[in-house]
Amino acid sequence: MKLYYKPGACSLASHIVLNELGADFELEKVDTATKRTESGADFLEVNPNGYVPALELKSGDILIEGASILQYLADQTPSSTLAPANGTLERARLQQHLNFVASELHKAFGPFFSGRDLSAEEREVAVANVGKKLSNFENILSDGRNYLLGGDFSVADAYLFVVTNWTNFVGIDLGTWPNVQAFLKRAAARPAVQASLKAEGLLN
Numbered sequence: 001m002k003l004y005y006k007p008g009a010c011s012l013a014s015h016i017v018l019n020e021l022g023a024d025f026e027l028e029k030v031d032t033a034t035k036r037t038e039s040g041a042d043f044l045e046v047n048p049n050g051y052v053p054a055l056e057l058k059s060g061d062i063l064i065e066g067a068s069i070l071q072y073l074a075d076q077t078p079s080s081t082l083a084p085a086n087g088t089l090e091r092a093r094l095q096q097h098l099n100f101v102a103s104e105l106h107k108a109f110g111p112f113f114s115g116r117d118l119s120a121e122e123r124e125v126a127v128a129n130v131g132k133k134l135s136n137f138e139n140i141l142s143d144g145r146n147y148l149l150g151g152d153f154s155v156a157d158a159y160l161f162v163v164t165n166w167t168n169f170v171g172i173d174l175g176t177w178p179n180v181q182a183f184l185k186r187a188a189a190r191p192a193v194q195a196s197l198k199a200e201g202l203l204n
């Protein structure tokens with residue numbers, strides 16, 4: 001398998017899950033501005049939408065969309081605790097969290113990554129919007145659970161980790177969301193997370 005990624009981007013969640021599973025995989029870095037991969041290939045031939053993550057399977061099939069890739073990877077090892085069995089309420093709950101991270105929290109960071117400087121007012125609106133979405137997870141984690149589904153780290157936690165970690169890059173203080181802050185620290189300490197951050201050049 002080959003994961004097309006950009007350092008620190010949402011593709012990091014798939015990278016973390018590959019490492020959590022101990023999977024055999026290669027990485028290929030993508031410059032999403034030029035749409036070229038590090039080997040010089042045209043990334044638009046891999047994903048015509050031009051964004052990471054994209055997963056190339058041994059068969060040559062390409063899977064895109066982070067939430068699909070994460071679940072596909074977990075399902076390759078049914079004994080793993082990264083995703084509950086298909087058809088169960090727990091699996092639907094996992095999908096609820098994945099969808100919220102993708103369509104609500106991830107998208108709320110859009111203004112920060114627009115490539116232009118935000119005015120003070122625009123920044124205030126964008127920070128408030130991220131905060132509103134973080135509160136969803138603050139509430140879920142407020143019963144003392146370690147991870148979104150309860151005890152075990154799941155693929156939704158990998159995605160939530162990556163996106164909440166962006167608060168460090170855009171200067172949002174997580175002090176208002178102490179349970180999310182503790183979650184971030186807990187997830188960051190996982191060996192698979194550390195290995196992925198290191199491989200993407202995000203740790204010294």
Ligand SMILES: N[C@@H](CCC(=O)N[C@@H](CS)C(=O)NCC(=O)O)C(=O)O
Nearest residue numbers: 009010032050051052053065066102
């Ligand atoms: N709907 C896609 C969105 C992926 C996405 O937003 N990727 C970003 C990085 S986090 C990207 O590659 N942006 C570069 C671009 O769109 O040119 C998914 O959920 O996988």
